[in-house]
Amino acid sequence: MKMTQYYTRMGDGKRVQMTREEILSDIQAGTADAADMAGIPALNDDQIEHLIDIISCQDRVVGVAPGKEVVMTYDIGQLDFTGDNGNSGNGVDMGRLEAALLHERALGADTFELANSDYSIKPVKPIISMEKQTMEEIQQEIVAPFFYGAMPNMGLYYAPDGPYQNPADLMREFKIEESMAASEAAAEHLARDIEYVGTHIMAAGSDGFNFDTTGSAGDADFVGTLNGVKALRAACPEAYINVGAAGESVMGIHGMIEFEGTVCAGLYPHQQAQVIAQAGADVFGAVCNTNTSRSLAWNLARSVTFIKKAVEDSPIPVHVDMGMGVGGIPMKETPPVDAVARCNKAMVEIANVDGV
Amino acid sequence: MAFEAESKVLFDAMVAVKLPGIVDAVNKAKDAGMPATDIINAMSSGMTEVGVMFQRGKLFLPHVLSAAAGMNKAMEILGPELAKSGDAGAAKKGTAVMGTVEGDVHDIGKSICSTMLQCAGFDVHDLGRDVPKAKFIEEIKAGCNFCGMSALMTTTMTVMKEIIDMAKAEGIRDKVCMMVGGAPITQAYADKIGADVYGETANDTVAKAKEVAA
Amino acid sequence: MGMDIPHLMASGMGGIRSAGDLVARMMYDKKMKLKDAKAYVAKKLGLDCVEIADECIMRDLREELGIGVVTGVPGAPRGIAAKMNIEKLLDIKINSCEKFRQSLKN
Numbered sequence: 242m243k244m245t246q247y248y249t250r251m252g253d254g255k256r257v258q259m260t261r262e263e264i265l266s267d268i269q270a271g272t273a274d275a276a277d278m279a280g281i282p283a284l285n286d287d288q289i290e291h292l293i294d295i296i297s298c299q300d301r302v303v304g305v306a307p308g309k310e311v312v313m314t315y316d317i318g319q320l321d322f323t324g325d326n327g328n329s330g331n332g333v334d335m336g337r338l339e340a341a342l343l344h345e346r347a348l349g350a351d352t353f354e355l356a357n358s359d360y361s362i363k364p365v366k367p368i369i370s371m372e373k374q375t376m377e378e379i380q381q382e383i384v385a386p387f388f389y390g391a392m393p394n395m396g397l398y399y400a401p402d403g404p405y406q407n408p409a410d411l412m413r414e415f416k417i418e419e420s421m422a423a424s425e426a427a428a429e430h431l432a433r434d435i436e437y438v439g440t441h442i443m444a445a446g447s448d449g450f451n452f453d454t455t456g457s458a459g460d461a462d463f464v465g466t467l468n469g470v471k472a473l474r475a476a477c478p479e480a481y482i483n484v485g486a487a488g489e490s491v492m493g494i495h496g497m498i499e500f501e502g503t504v505c506a507g508l509y510p511h512q513q514a515q516v517i518a519q520a521g522a523d524v525f526g527a528v529c530n531t532n533t534s535r536s537l538a539w540n541l542a543r544s545v546t547f548i549k550k551a552v553e554d555s556p557i558p559v560h561v562d563m564g565m566g567v568g569g570i571p572m573k574e575t576p577p578v579d580a581v582a583r584c585n586k587a588m589v590e591i592a593n594v595d596g597v
Numbered sequence: 598m599a600f601e602a603e604s605k606v607l608f609d610a611m612v613a614v615k616l617p618g619i620v621d622a623v624n625k626a627k628d629a630g631m632p633a634t635d636i637i638n639a640m641s642s643g644m645t646e647v648g649v650m651f652q653r654g655k656l657f658l659p660h661v662l663s664a665a666a667g668m669n670k671a672m673e674i675l676g677p678e679l680a681k682s683g684d685a686g687a688a689k690k691g692t693a694v695m696g697t698v699e700g701d702v703h704d705i706g707k708s709i710c711s712t713m714l715q716c717a718g719f720d721v722h723d724l725g726r727d728v729p730k731a732k733f734i735e736e737i738k739a740g741c742n743f744c745g746m747s748a749l750m751t752t753t754m755t756v757m758k759e760i761i762d763m764a765k766a767e768g769i770r771d772k773v774c775m776m777v778g779g780a781p782i783t784q785a786y787a788d789k790i791g792a793d794v795y796g797e798t799a800n801d802t803v804a805k806a807k808e809v810a811a
Numbered sequence: 812m813g814m815d816i817p818h819l820m821a822s823g824m825g826g827i828r829s830a831g832d833l834v835a836r837m838m839y840d841k842k843m844k845l846k847d848a849k850a851y852v853a854k855k856l857g858l859d860c861v862e863i864a865d866e867c868i869m870r871d872l873r874e875e876l877g878i879g880v881v882t883g884v885p886g887a888p889r890g891i892a893a894k895m896n897i898e899k900l901l902d903i904k905i906n907s908c909e910k911f912r913q914s915l916k917n
C-alpha cells in the first residue's frame with residue numbers, strides 16, 4: 242500500500258512531498274541536533290506529535306486559537322516597502338511616515354521602527370539630526386510603539402571601512418593577539434556609537450531602540466552591543482530596548498571576550514537571553530538560522546528546540562525572529578505562506594514565545 | 598592498524614588545540630618511526646574534527662588557528678622526511694582564490710571560509726570583499742584551481758554567474774572548481790548558475806573542496 | 812509582505828486593530844511576559860484576555876477611550892493625543908508624550 246504523502250517544504254522553499262514517517266524522522270533529527278549543540282532538552286513525544294500535525298496539515302494557512310495571539314514586532318523599518326531585493330524590499334518608494342502608518346494601520350504591527358537605508362548604526366552618526374527630525378514627525382502621528390532600528394554591524398569598524406584591522410585576516414596570518422586587540426578596540430568604538438546614536442534618538446521622542454542581528458560580526462560585536470545597551474539603559478531608563486541576535490550561537494571570532502564575566506562566544510539562545518537581560522534589554526529577539534539543504538520539518542524542529550529553552554530560561558520576554566531564513570522559515574525572498582504560517586503556529590504553541 | 602596509539606595521540610592533540618601538545622605528539626610519533634605522511638593524515642583528521650567543533654560552537658576561531666599553527670609546525674618538523682619521500686607537497690590540496698563579489702561588502706563568512714580552507718591545507722589567496730570580477734579571472738589564470746565566491750545579498754549574488762560565464766568565455770572554466778556560498782545562496786541557485794560546489798557552511802565548503810581535490 | 816500577512820493571520824494581535832500595541836507597551840515598559848502583559852491590559856480595559864484581541868470589541872472601545880483607531884475617523888485622537896490617553900489608561904509614561912509636554916511653553 243502506498244504511504245500517504247504530504248506537501249511540505251525544503252529550507253530553500255522548494256515544495257516536496259514527504260510521508261509522515263519521513264517528517265517524523267526529520268523532526269527527530271532536527272531537535273536532536275539542537276539538543277546536542279546547546280546541551281538542552283530535545284522536544285518530547287507530545288511536542289513532536291504536535292509538530293507533525295502542524296507540518297502535515299494540508300490547509301494552506303494555519304493559526305492559533307483565539308486568546309493565544311502574541312505580540313508582533315517589526316524590524317527593518319520602511320525598507321520592507323522601499324528596499325530593493327537585497328533586503329527583500331518591494332521597491333516601492335515612499336516616505337517613512339507613510340510606511341510607518343501603513344504598518345500600523347494596514348499590516349497589524351504591534352510595534353514598528355524607523356531605519357536608515359544602510360540599516361547600520363555607524364552611518365547614522367553623520368545624519369543623526371535628520372533622523373531625529375523624522376522621528377519627531379512620525380511620533381506626532383503614530384500610536385503604536387515606534388523604535389529606531391539598526392544593526393550594530395561591527396564589520397563597518399574594520400578596514401577599509403573603519404580604523405581597525407580585520408580580525409579574520411589577522412587570524413589567517415596567525416596574529417592572534419593582534420586580532421583579538423582589533424576586535425576589542427572595535428567593540429569599544431561600537432559601544433560608544435550606540436550610546437551616542439541611542440541617546441540622541443531618545444531625545445527626539447523615540448520609544449526605544451531595536452538592535453537587529455547583534456553579533457553578526459562575531460562575539461566582540463555581541464559584547465560591544467551589550468556594553469552599548471548598558472550605557473544606553475543608564476542614560477535613558479525609559480527606553481524600550483530590543484536586542485535581536487544574529488544566530489543560534491554567538492560566533493567566536495575573538496573567542497574569549499566577556500560581558501560582565503561571561504565569555505560570549507558560543508552562547509546559545511537560552512544563554513544569550515541571560516546576558517542580554519543583564520545588559521538592560523526589555524525584550525530578547527531569539528534567532529535560529531535555516532539550513533537550506535534540510536526540510537522544513539528538520540529546520541522547524543531544531544529552531545523550536547532552541548527557542549523553547551530560551552523562552553523557559555529568559556528573565557525577559559522573548560520574541561522569536563521569523564523572517565526570511567530564520568525561525569524555520571525557508572530562505573527565499575518570497576517565503577511560501579504555508580511554511581510561514583506553520584512556523585509561526587509552532588513557535589507560539591510549542592516554544593511559547595511572547596512575540597514574533 | 599600500525600601506529601594506532603600515535604594516531605590517536607595526534608588526533609587528540611589537534612582537538613585539544615594547544616600548540617606545545619601538538620608539537621610534542623608529532624615528535625613522539627616521529628621518534629616512534631611513524632611515517633611522515635601518516636602523521637600528517639592523522640593530524641588532518643584532527644583538523645577536520647576541529648572544524649566540526651567550530652561549526653557547532655564548541656571551539657572558536659583562535660582555537661582553529663592554534664591547531665592550524667600546530668599543523669604548520671609539523672610540516673616544518675617533518676619537511677626533510679617528506680622531501681626525501683617525495684611527499685613535500687602532500688598536504689597542499691589546492692590553491693583557492695576567495696572573495697566577496699563586487700558590490701558586496703560582507704566578508705565575515707567568506708573570511709571564516711578562507712581560514713578553514715587554509716587550515717585544511719589549501720593555499721588561499723583571499724582578495725577581501727567587493728572584488729572586481731576580473732580579479733577572480735586573473736587569479737584563475739595565474740594558477741588557482743579553486744574559486745570561492747561569496748555574496749550576502751540577492752542583488753549581488755548574480756555576479757557569481759557573471760564570473761563563471763567570464764571563465765567560460767576565457768576558456769578556463771574546466772581548470773577551476775567554482776565554489777559559491779553566502780546567506781541567500783542555495784544548492785538550487787548553485788546548480789542554476791553552473792557552480793561546482795555550494796557551501797552551506799565553512800565546514801561544508803572545506804569538506805566538498807577536499808572531495809574535489811582528492 | 813510574504814511574511815507580514817501570514818504572521819498577522821496566524822497569531823498576530825493586530826496592533827491598534829485590537830490591543831496589540833498596548834500589550835507590547837507593557838512588555839517593553841515593565842518587561843512583562845506575554846501572559847502578564849495581556850492580563851494587565853485586559854484588567855485596565857475591563858475585558859478578558861480573549862476579548863483584547865477581538866477586533867469587533869476593540870474597534871468601538873478604542874474610539875470610546877480615545878486611544879487611536881485603525882480606521883480614519885476625523886476628530887478622533889491620534890498620534891500624541893491618543894498616546895496621552897494610553898498613558899492614563901495603562902498608568903505609564905510614553906517618551907514622545909513626555910517630550911511633547913516638555914516642548915510646551917506653559
